[in-house]
Amino acid sequence: MPQRFGVFGGTFDPPHLGHVAVARAARDTLGLDRVLLVVANDPWKKSPERAVTPAADRLAMVEALVTGESGLVASDMEIRRGGPSYTVATLRELRASHGDAVLYLIIGRDLVDDFPTWHESVEIGRLATIVVVNRPGFVTDPQRDWKMLVVPPIDISSTQLRERLRSGADVQEFIPSSVQATIRERGLYRTTGTDSTSLHGTTTNRT
Numbered sequence: 001m002p003q004r005f006g007v008f009g010g011t012f013d014p015p016h017l018g019h020v021a022v023a024r025a026a027r028d029t030l031g032l033d034r035v036l037l038v039v040a041n042d043p044w045k046k047s048p049e050r051a052v053t054p055a056a057d058r059l060a061m062v063e064a065l066v067t068g069e070s071g072l073v074a075s076d077m078e079i080r081r082g083g084p085s086y087t088v089a090t091l092r093e094l095r096a097s098h099g100d101a102v103l104y105l106i107i108g109r110d111l112v113d114d115f116p117t118w119h120e121s122v123e124i125g126r127l128a129t130i131v132v133v134n135r136p137g138f139v140t141d142p143q144r145d146w147k148m149l150v151v152p153p154i155d156i157s158s159t160q161l162r163e164r165l166r167s168g169a170d171v172q173e174f175i176p177s178s179v180q181a182t183i184r185e186r187g188l189y190r191t192t193g194t195d196s197t198s199l200h201g202t203t204t205n206r207t
Contacts, residue, residue, distance in 0.1 A: 005103050006036065007106065008022065012058050012158070026149055037062050038077055039075065060182050
């Protein structure tokens with residue numbers, strides 16, 4: 001029987017419990033053998049607009065995020081390939097190495113309108129079944145034979161978490177302790193020199 005892979009790409013800057021919830025839901029709902037959390041090397045739609053945490057650091061955080069999670073795998077495919085990260089190239093690489101695998105590309109509903117601007121978006125649809133994560137605030141209907149994946153919402157974004165981390169605010173509700181430890185160890189999000197307990201919300205210091 002062909003293996004069934006979920007491909008869940010992202011910047012993961014930082015990864016959080018919302019990402020885990022999506023990956024788990026995809027694994028369980030679609031009966032996937034593996035969900036690859038593919039860390040973008042150069043997220044070309046984002047990198048011109050803001051500084052992006054180095055890929056090696058983002059990969060380390062995702063590895064910490066999926067520790068102990070059955071079937072969830074941190075993938076460095078796009079980092080090893082280098083250059084701008086194009087989803088179509090990732091799917092082609094998976095097809096070349098696992099020719100009979102069934103591929104599911106997992107995207108947020110907020111990306112549906114923008115999907116036609118993705119590099120070789122038509123080819124992406126040929127290589128994988130598109131799975132749209134239902135998110136609050138977006139009403140665009142899925143297209144063609146795209147699947148819907150309903151995930152209980154976690155009301156946080158990576159942008160908000162970066163702001164919290166930089167200010168020393170509490171993030172323990174949204175970021176697992178394993179990822180917080182990686183952030184501290186690597187001095188990410190300007191936490192170097194702050195109270196080491198600030199990521200756990202046990203300090204009153206705010207910068």
